[in-house]
Amino acid sequence: MESVTEQRKKKILSCIQPSGIPTLGNYLGALKNWPPLAEEFDGAFAVADLHAITVRQEPAKLRRQTAEVLALLLAIGLDPDKTIIFVQSQVPAHAQLAWVLNCFTQFGEMSRMTQFKDKSAAHADNVNVGLFAYPVLMAADILLYQADLVPVGADQKQHLEIARDIANRFNGIYGDVFTIPDAYIGKSGERVMSLQNPEKKMSKSDPNPKGTISIFDAPEVIMKKVKSAVTDSEAKVRFAEGKDGINNLMGIYSCCTGLSMEEIEREFDGKGYGDFKVRVGEAVVEELRPVRERYERIISDKAYLKEVAEKGAEAASGIADRTLKKVMKKVGFWIP
Numbered sequence: 551m552e553s554v555t556e557q558r559k560k561k562i563l564s565c566i567q568p569s570g571i572p573t574l575g576n577y578l579g580a581l582k583n584w585p586p587l588a589e590e591f592d593g594a595f596a597v598a599d600l601h602a603i604t605v606r607q608e609p610a611k612l613r614r615q616t617a618e619v620l621a622l623l624l625a626i627g628l629d630p631d632k633t634i635i636f637v638q639s640q641v642p643a644h645a646q647l648a649w650v651l652n653c654f655t656q657f658g659e660m661s662r663m664t665q666f667k668d669k670s671a672a673h674a675d676n677v678n679v680g681l682f683a684y685p686v687l688m689a690a691d692i693l694l695y696q697a698d699l700v701p702v703g704a705d706q707k708q709h710l711e712i713a714r715d716i717a718n719r720f721n722g723i724y725g726d727v728f729t730i731p732d733a734y735i736g737k738s739g740e741r742v743m744s745l746q747n748p749e750k751k752m753s754k755s756d757p758n759p760k761g762t763i764s765i766f767d768a769p770e771v772i773m774k775k776v777k778s779a780v781t782d783s784e785a786k787v788r789f790a791e792g793k794d795g796i797n798n799l800m801g802i803y804s805c806c807t808g809l810s811m812e813e814i815e816r817e818f819d820g821k822g823y824g825d826f827k828v829r830v831g832e833a834v835v836e837e838l839r840p841v842r843e844r845y846e847r848i849i850s851d852k853a854y855l856k857e858v859a860e861k862g863a864e865a866a867s868g869i870a871d872r873t874l875k876k877v878m879k880k881v882g883f884w885i886p
């Protein structure tokens with residue numbers, strides 16, 4: 551039992567879908583923040599494969615990508631001896647709690663979700679009920695671990711608000727069952743945009759690979775993509791409205807170098823976009839190089855990955871099952 555004077559260490563949880571090869575957007579917007587947060591707080595991080603099947607996936611590819619994303623979580627520097635790292639489908643409590651929470655979520659509030667609107671437009675032939683209920687499963691992920699903080703990119707803010715609403719509603723009926731989570735959105739990199747269409751977020755499921763830098767792209771591929779990024783005709787490196795392409799490259803450069811927008815403007819004063827793009831490309835290559843090198847070593851060790859997944863699922867289940875049991879009792883399920 552924790553004493554009143556002893557402050558509970560805050561808990562954080564986040565997940566990433568194995569729906570493709572993770573992008574620079576996933577890295578700068580989310581993954582990069584995770585290891586320092588895991589040092590400071592009690593962390594749990596998952597590969598959200600249940601979420602991934604809201605869009606049709608090829609089984610062999612999904613299996614491979616799940617192992618790859620798990621390896622990536624290790625490659626970014628999360629330590630499985632200190633942090634829980636697991637695959638969502640290996641912890642049945644996620645699907646179980648999601649069902650209960652579905653019954654505490656209104657059709658109307660789900661219909662307002664912008665990601666659902668975007669994804670149902672992109673996959674008009676498969677607007678399934680899972681895609682609609684996606685934020686409820688995400689709420690289950692978070693609430694099972696009683697997470698205080700959820701580090702995500704800005705695109706997930708609306709889903710975090712729904713998770714808070716569901717938790718508050720449930721607590722309002724049954725007493726304090728769930729911790730109310732807060733989103734943790736990093737200052738820079740919160741929204742990395744497509745290099746080809748800077749009004750759209752960079753996404754790993756984007757069919758146009760030219761707009762997306764994958765975490766595993768070779769240096770020359772990264773250079774080529776940055777050099778062909780869409781800009782404008784002003785030829786002046788400055789952060790301003792209407793300069794979405796340059797703003798995006800400046801944001802990326804800022805994340806990789808730690809420089810502010812003013813410092814970047816100063817660095818490239820009097821220089822053209824050509825020079826700027828070369829520096830952005832180099833900075834991205836250097837940012838991703840250590841991750842890619844560690845990843846190459848980890849992905850080839852399947853026995854180690856299996857061990858991490860098994861240990862992670864066991865630790866995650868220990869926490870998740872406790873919350874699930876509490877919920878089952880509260881709603882009135884008979885537990886003999």
Ligand code: ATP
Pocket residue numbers: 565566567568569570575576577578579580581701702703704705706739740741742743751752753754755756
């Ligand atoms: P999909 O394209 O399959 O929808 P995704 O890449 O958009 O996937 P996830 O795998 O679910 O999304 O995201 C993992 C994390 O990366 C989330 O915290 C999300 O907010 C963040 N993220 C995704 N894309 C970006 C982006 N372009 N900029 C900043 N953060 C992002």
Ligand code: LTN
Pocket residue numbers: 563564565566567598601687688691692700701702706
């Ligand atoms: N929907 C999220 C991925 C995700 C997630 C979560 C993030 C699934 N479950 C729980 C934080 C907490 C996304 O980023 N697209």
